[in-house]
Amino acid sequence: MTVTTTGDLPDEVYDVAIVGAGVVGAAIARELARYRLRIALVEASNDVGNGTSKANTAILHTGFDATPGTLEARLVREGYQRLTAYAAETGIPLEPLGALLVAWDGEQLAALPALAEKAVRNGYDETAILDADAVYAREPHLGPGALGALEVPGESIICPWTTTLAYATQAVRAGVALHLNCPAGAITTGADHHEIATPRGVLRTRHLVNAAGLYSDEINRRLGHEEFTVTPRRGQLIVFDKFARGLVDHILLPVPTALGKGVLVAPTVYGNVMLGPTAEELDDKTATGSSAEGLASLREKGARILPELLEEEVTAVYAGLRAATEHGDYQIHADPGRRYVAVGGIRSTGLTASMAIAAHVAELLVDCGLDPGPEREIEPVRMPTIGEAFPRPYQRADLIAADPAYGTVVCHCERVTRGEIRDALTATVPPGSLDGLRRRTRALAGRCQGFFCGAAVRAQFEAATAAQDRTEARR
Amino acid sequence: MTPTDRTHRTVDVLVIGAGPAGLAVAARLAAAGVDRVEVLDREQRAGGIPRHCDHIGFGLRDLRRVMTGPDYARHHIAAAIRAGAVLRTGVAATGWAGPRTVDITGPTGLERITATAVVLATGARERPRGARLVPGTRPAGVFTTGQLQQAVHVHHQSVGRRAVIVGAERVSYSAVATLRRAGAGVVAMVTDQPRHQTHPARHLGIRLRHGVPLVTDATVAELTGRARLESVRLRHRDGRFAAIGCDTVVFTGDWIPDHELARSAGIALDPGTRGPATDAEFRTGAPGVFAVGNLLHPVETADIAALDGRFAAEPVLRHLAGVPWTPGPLPVRVEAPLLWISPNRLTPDGPRPPRGRFTLRTTRFLTRPVLTVSQDGRTLHRGRLPHTAAPNRPFHLPADWIAGADAHGGPVRITAG
Numbered sequence: 001m002t003v004t005t006t007g008d009l010p011d012e013v014y015d016v017a018i019v020g021a022g023v024v025g026a027a028i029a030r031e032l033a034r035y036r037l038r039i040a041l042v043e044a045s046n047d048v049g050n051g052t053s054k055a056n057t058a059i060l061h062t063g064f065d066a067t068p069g070t071l072e073a074r075l076v077r078e079g080y081q082r083l084t085a086y087a088a089e090t091g092i093p094l095e096p097l098g099a100l101l102v103a104w105d106g107e108q109l110a111a112l113p114a115l116a117e118k119a120v121r122n123g124y125d126e127t128a129i130l131d132a133d134a135v136y137a138r139e140p141h142l143g144p145g146a147l148g149a150l151e152v153p154g155e156s157i158i159c160p161w162t163t164t165l166a167y168a169t170q171a172v173r174a175g176v177a178l179h180l181n182c183p184a185g186a187i188t189t190g191a192d193h194h195e196i197a198t199p200r201g202v203l204r205t206r207h208l209v210n211a212a213g214l215y216s217d218e219i220n221r222r223l224g225h226e227e228f229t230v231t232p233r234r235g236q237l238i239v240f241d242k243f244a245r246g247l248v249d250h251i252l253l254p255v256p257t258a259l260g261k262g263v264l265v266a267p268t269v270y271g272n273v274m275l276g277p278t279a280e281e282l283d284d285k286t287a288t289g290s291s292a293e294g295l296a297s298l299r300e301k302g303a304r305i306l307p308e309l310l311e312e313e314v315t316a317v318y319a320g321l322r323a324a325t326e327h328g329d330y331q332i333h334a335d336p337g338r339r340y341v342a343v344g345g346i347r348s349t350g351l352t353a354s355m356a357i358a359a360h361v362a363e364l365l366v367d368c369g370l371d372p373g374p375e376r377e378i379e380p381v382r383m384p385t386i387g388e389a390f391p392r393p394y395q396r397a398d399l400i401a402a403d404p405a406y407g408t409v410v411c412h413c414e415r416v417t418r419g420e421i422r423d424a425l426t427a428t429v430p431p432g433s434l435d436g437l438r439r440r441t442r443a444l445a446g447r448c449q450g451f452f453c454g455a456a457v458r459a460q461f462e463a464a465t466a467a468q469d470r471t472e473a474r475r
Numbered sequence: 476m477t478p479t480d481r482t483h484r485t486v487d488v489l490v491i492g493a494g495p496a497g498l499a500v501a502a503r504l505a506a507a508g509v510d511r512v513e514v515l516d517r518e519q520r521a522g523g524i525p526r527h528c529d530h531i532g533f534g535l536r537d538l539r540r541v542m543t544g545p546d547y548a549r550h551h552i553a554a555a556i557r558a559g560a561v562l563r564t565g566v567a568a569t570g571w572a573g574p575r576t577v578d579i580t581g582p583t584g585l586e587r588i589t590a591t592a593v594v595l596a597t598g599a600r601e602r603p604r605g606a607r608l609v610p611g612t613r614p615a616g617v618f619t620t621g622q623l624q625q626a627v628h629v630h631h632q633s634v635g636r637r638a639v640i641v642g643a644e645r646v647s648y649s650a651v652a653t654l655r656r657a658g659a660g661v662v663a664m665v666t667d668q669p670r671h672q673t674h675p676a677r678h679l680g681i682r683l684r685h686g687v688p689l690v691t692d693a694t695v696a697e698l699t700g701r702a703r704l705e706s707v708r709l710r711h712r713d714g715r716f717a718a719i720g721c722d723t724v725v726f727t728g729d730w731i732p733d734h735e736l737a738r739s740a741g742i743a744l745d746p747g748t749r750g751p752a753t754d755a756e757f758r759t760g761a762p763g764v765f766a767v768g769n770l771l772h773p774v775e776t777a778d779i780a781a782l783d784g785r786f787a788a789e790p791v792l793r794h795l796a797g798v799p800w801t802p803g804p805l806p807v808r809v810e811a812p813l814l815w816i817s818p819n820r821l822t823p824d825g826p827r828p829p830r831g832r833f834t835l836r837t838t839r840f841l842t843r844p845v846l847t848v849s850q851d852g853r854t855l856h857r858g859r860l861p862h863t864a865a866p867n868r869p870f871h872l873p874a875d876w877i878a879g880a881d882a883h884g885g886p887v888r889i890t891a892g
Binding site: 239243286288289290291292294295313314315316317318391394395396397398399400401404405407408409412413415434435447448449450451452454455456458459462 | 476477478479480481517518565567569580581582583584585600601602603604605606608610611612613615618619621622625626629630632696697698699701731733735738
């Protein structure tokens with residue numbers, strides 16, 4: 001198994017290199033790992049899923065409201081089926097809560113039948129239009145003034161972090177080389193292979209997949225293409241305390257109208273409630289900060305949807321950037337002459353569509369001359385249970401009896417045990433930072449944000465990192 | 476072994492939280508002859524917050540001497556054990572399986588403990604940056620005092636070089652001392668109040684000896700920096716902005732009770748303290764469940780928390796003896812600019828709160844305010860406070876009026892004018 005974070009890149013020519021280890025790049029690596037290929041997954045930052053993939057609304061979409069006939073509509077629909085099955089197989093937290101698109105005015109109410117009809121055209125026929133009484137029967141804490149809703153039972157909440165990590169883990173165990181801290185620079189395309197300059201030396205690959213998210217347009221230009229430009233769209237999110245979880249039991253989606261989309265309120269698989277996102281067009285691809293205006297606007301909108309939510313404590317505030325382009329559809333293009341596939345414009349639906357995007361990209365690579373050879377079985381992975389839908393280690397007498405480290409709770413707010421933190425630190429794809437550890441275990445993600453356990457978790461992280469450094473030094 | 480196997484046990488008193496309040500009540504109860512008093516703490520070491528407050532100033536009011544936080548923690552641990560209480564650390568109470576039955580996770584497995592009396596002593600914590608809705612990026616270098624003290628005094632970790640302290644109350648000055656111990660410079664203290672809220676000598680010492688400037692009437696508008704904090708942007712009351720370059724920021728104070736267990740039992744909280752609503756005998760709304768310490772009053776000094784524990788022992792003993800559970804029927808509520816009062820339920824013909832007084836907080840400075848106690852429009856008490864009431868510091872209201880309240884009337888209201 002190969003995961004590198006420092007030092008020179010191996011001196012070999014890969015069959016396929018995927019630039020970008022977000023949810024899409026990791027899914028592509030996992031898809032291709034089913035063939036006997038030399039594959040590199042190359043990531044600029046110190047962790048997988050560390051860009052757009054880490055700060056989103058964590059929803060698995062049915063695709064009911066996609067634009068019918070688009071590539072996005074097809075891949076979201078397919079991806080929903082694939083990821084639902086994969087989540088069950090690997091233990092990715094997923095809860096099929098269903099969504100309600102709540103109408104708060106006449107215009108929104110009038111828009112519901114057309115949305116139901118659009119869902120049918122997208123191959124989804126399980127929606128139902130509810131009157132106000134039915135809406136309040138399902139969500140009694142909803143603010144006053146709801147006129148009706150479109151119910152979409154298939155919409156689900158999912159853990160975006162475990163999803164990306166599961167893909168990457170399975171890919172690495174099947175032989176994919178994951179190179180972190182390895183930003184792609186200049187690219188030279190020769191007759192036989194590409195040479196990608198990185199601070200860790202030159203990466204050589206016959207086929208190149210660009211899954212660089214926010215930076216996919218820049219990589220694309222280096223290959224001589226100008227099909228799209230990424231305009232980062234910032235989404236700020238407020239995560240409320242677990243005591244808010246009892247207030248809501250569906251994903252509450254806004255009804256899209258001419259005036260744009262509102263915000264959603266959704267439970268998370270960790271037992272919190274999320275409010276957001278904002279949608280701000282920006283120029284800066286690093287502007288992942290929240291703003292006073294953004295938070296105030298979210299709170300104002302949230303107060304209308306679920307008034308009691310605003311009385312609960314806020315656990316955390318996040319901001320993520322979606323890789324929006326000037327186009328209304330995904331920008332997935334193959335250039336067989338250059339043995340190159342660009343995967344751009346993967347918006348907020350990318351988490352849902354990731355496995356279908358990967359299958360689609362694999363087909364495009366074949367069009368680009370890749371001979372994958374026979375398919376083989378790859379080892380299934382089983383991810384740690386970090387969602388609330390199933391018993392977690394601190395609740396498992398059998399696990400604690402076998403290993404008392406699962407009985408020692410370190411992060412009290414999220415009830416993360418010493419054993420789980422140890423496992424994450426020694427996993428196939430270990431975290432590169434405390435943030436990465438948080439995404440793998442939930443340690444430090446709770447209401448105290450480290451008041452009680454911050455120093456202890458950091459001590460465990462630094463001890464493990466020092467041990468790894470010593471091992472690498474000996475090599 | 477199946478996944479859900481649990482050991483079931485019963486005890487007389489289960490105390491949750493081995494800080495000063497929990498240890499003090501356990502010590503008293505065990506000394507009074509209660510057979511099975513068990514104190515649980517989810518941390519690896521007992522002692523609560525004082526165990527990582529490595530500075531002088533603990534013990535004055537309960538032990539009549541002054542010692543460091545760790546010494547103070549050790550004193551209370553030893554006293555509880557000596558009295559015969561069972562002290563267990565590294566075990567976490569994770570929820571309730573009945574009115575006085577608590578589920579526990581520890582390295583030896585899962586337990587379910589049923590007690591005749593449960594005493595909640597789970598303390599308080601500082602609101603972190605997110606809960607304060609401070610905008611900006613999410614870089615490393617953002618602390619609360621609790622995390623900072625454990626990083627420096629317990630784990631000997633490095634912190635930054637240039638720090639900004641948010642807050643200018645007692646705990647904020649502790650954070651200054653901790654940072655200096657860790658070799659970090661404090662470039663500014665920032666408070667949204669017009670002046671500091673600690674003892675003048677303490678403030679002057681920091682200001683003159685260490686040259687730490689105090690920025691008043693200012694709030695944190697934004698944090699900047701990618702991997703590491705680069706600056707905090709301040710917004711002054713007059714609307715001006717200013718940035719201070721720093722690699723560390725410590726959010727101090729702004730305490731909230733750690734009320735998860737109380738709330739998950741369905742115990743009513745007081746809207747001011749956000750801890751369990753309790754009467755003068757530390758009784759919550761749930762029969763047999765008491766609450767003590769900074770879970771009730773976020774926050775008083777450790778010795779006050781320990782005195783709670785001491786005073787709560789008598790009511791717990793009465794409950795163990797079978798005295799009916801009749802918690803105070805009348806809510807006591809404060810009005811702005813007052814923030815909270817403790818205790819916040821009362822029984823007109825019942826005992827007065829310990830030391831004959833209520834403890835209060837204000838959200839802003841009040842110069843010798845007149846405190847008025849009324850019920851259904853009828854004034855029960857009016858008196859001028861002989862000193863200024865400062866935010867983040869306690870002031871007190873005598874309790875000699877409680878007999879005049881009508882047990883069947885509306886809430887008792889406290890106003891400051």
